[in-house]
Amino acid sequence: MRQPAWWLDLLVAIVLIPASGLFILWHGAHVLFSGEDFGNVGRRTAVAARRAAWISASAAMVAGGGLMALRLWVAGSVHLLLLGAATVLFAGVATQKH
Secondary structure: OOOOOHHHHHHHHHHHHHHHHHHHHHHHHHHHOOOOOOOOOOHHHHHHHHHHHHHHHHHHHHHHHHHHHOOOHHHHHHHHHHHHHHHHHHHHHHOOOO
């Protein structure tokens, strides 16, 4: 199998960045508005953040790994970085439960 052209790799990365961004914003809003007061991480917020961390980690592996399996190295790396950072963010919120 030939490696795709560099411009195709870059185009796929640019086209899929808004999809990953909306995915992160959707889960971030769900965690933010999970029913607790702002600045207070209670049980519902921690559960929502834990769920968002699992979902974003799974999406990072599927999207990033799938793109890398197709030899789209730049697009796969960008999505592993974006969704991996979201996973760390949500996991950090989940551990803040008092």
